[in-house]
Amino acid sequence: MPERLIILLHGDLGAGKTTLTRGLLRGLDYTGRVKSPTYTLVESYKDSRIVVYHFDFYRFTHAEEFLEAGLDEYFQGPGLRLVEWPERAGPYLPPADLAIRLRIADDGGRTLDLQALTPEGRTCVDRLSPSPRA
Incomplete structure (x- = not known):
């Protein structure tokens, strides 16, 4: 895993963003x-390998709340950042490395x-994709 990684989590309420983070x-x-x-x-999780920061901007009413809360400081230095509702922080988020979109399927999955x-x-x-069998 890279030293610093930002992952955006997109999806409706109940789509499983926090469950994915937990997994x-x-x-x-x-x-x-x-x-x-x-x-x-924000919740932070530290173990011996990496610091993980889990953000949820659902309750933001304007993007400036990201700066007002001082959350930009969490995006400096090493660690994994998982961001729910990133669109609500608008232009203040640093560029992301990966975007994940979760949807509820017709069967409930x-x-x-x-x-x-x-x-x-x-x-x-690439690490998540199954490699072709020889």
């Missing part, structure tokens, strides 16, 4: 409680679309 943290061997940052705006936005994001997508 990613479990994949990084984090065993503590994973909470939704809907009211706190979820669909996931990945879009690499940088070479680091492409590396992540």
Whole structure:
């Protein structure tokens, strides 16, 4: 995993953005409680390998709230940033590496679309894609 990575999480309410974050943290061997940052705006998770910051901007009424809350400071230095409702922080977010769109399928399951936005994001997508069998 790169030293610094920003992942945007898009999807309607209930699409599974926080659940995806919880699964990613479990994949990084984090065993503590994973909470939704809907009211706190950011939750941080630290283990011996990487710091993960989970943001939720759903409650923003204007993009400037990102700066007013001092959240731009969280985007400096190493770590993984997972951002729910990134469009509500508008132009103040730094460029992302990967965008993930979650949708609720007709059968109640979820669909996931990945879009690499940088070479680091492409590396992540490539690692998730099954390799062709020989």
